[in-house]
Amino acid sequence: MSPFFNPAAMMRLQMQYAQMTLEASAVIWMRMLGMAGAWNVTPGENARMVREKQLAFVKAAEAATLAALGGRDVAAAALRPVRQKTRSNVRRLGRRGPKLG
Template sequence: MTPMFNPTALLRLQMQMAIMTMEASAVIWMRMMGMAGTWNVAAGENGRMVREKQRAFAKAAQEASVAAMQGRNVGAAALHPLRRKTRSNVVRLARRGPKLR
């Protein structure tokens, strides 16, 4: 059975995508609250959210290409850099917390 059609690998990929979607939703919420002035965000957060996507998607494309050449699961390889970025963002932004004054 190839890695691409392994049911366990597909389920794992689906779960990672679901977690990434929830993390991305939380990041969007915290950044929107930051724009509204109710969440503590760094001064350069708006620029950061644009730049990081370019880097993450370029890294995802690179990882997917390498995985394809090696016969590995392309979806999992592409998702890994994206999930790493959403996870780091949600941790970083949640740590800053809401503005209480």
Template sequence: MTFWKLQMRTAQMMLEAQTVMSLRLMGMAGILPADPGENARMVTEKQTAFAQAGLAAMGAMMAGRSPTVIYGHALTPIGRTTRANSLRLGKAKR
């Protein structure tokens, strides 16, 4: 069951990431309104999310966890970031 949950979390993260990329590209093209700092934000947030993922995975590895648990720990910060971005960018600007 753990493997199934990880597959679903991965699929959700990938769908949210695609949504974020599409919304950001539409913002860059001027189709949607975009915040002025969005381009810089999309770079820095990846660095933060991947650093957190690496630390979480390393901690789980050092604790002797199974590969699926290690992957789950690494996926959490990345999924949290993609989810937050898809919600934030998907809201209509007024």
């Protein structure tokens, strides 16, 4: 990536960040409903939500370090593993659906 200001790259990063925050909000919503008994979640969901954050942040730190060493976009590299986890959580929890009846 060029060391100069790149508006297109900044917009892409902002869009990825916005999508990640929306996905994270949806995941929090579904997990809270799961804790209240209104959403189908696995018994290990509470432990999973703690464990997955640790792994995602380790991957983000590793990606950021490698990007910095390679002269690439550090913020985009750090966001990628976190966004992958939020996206997969939305899909997984969304498929389980609410408890009806």
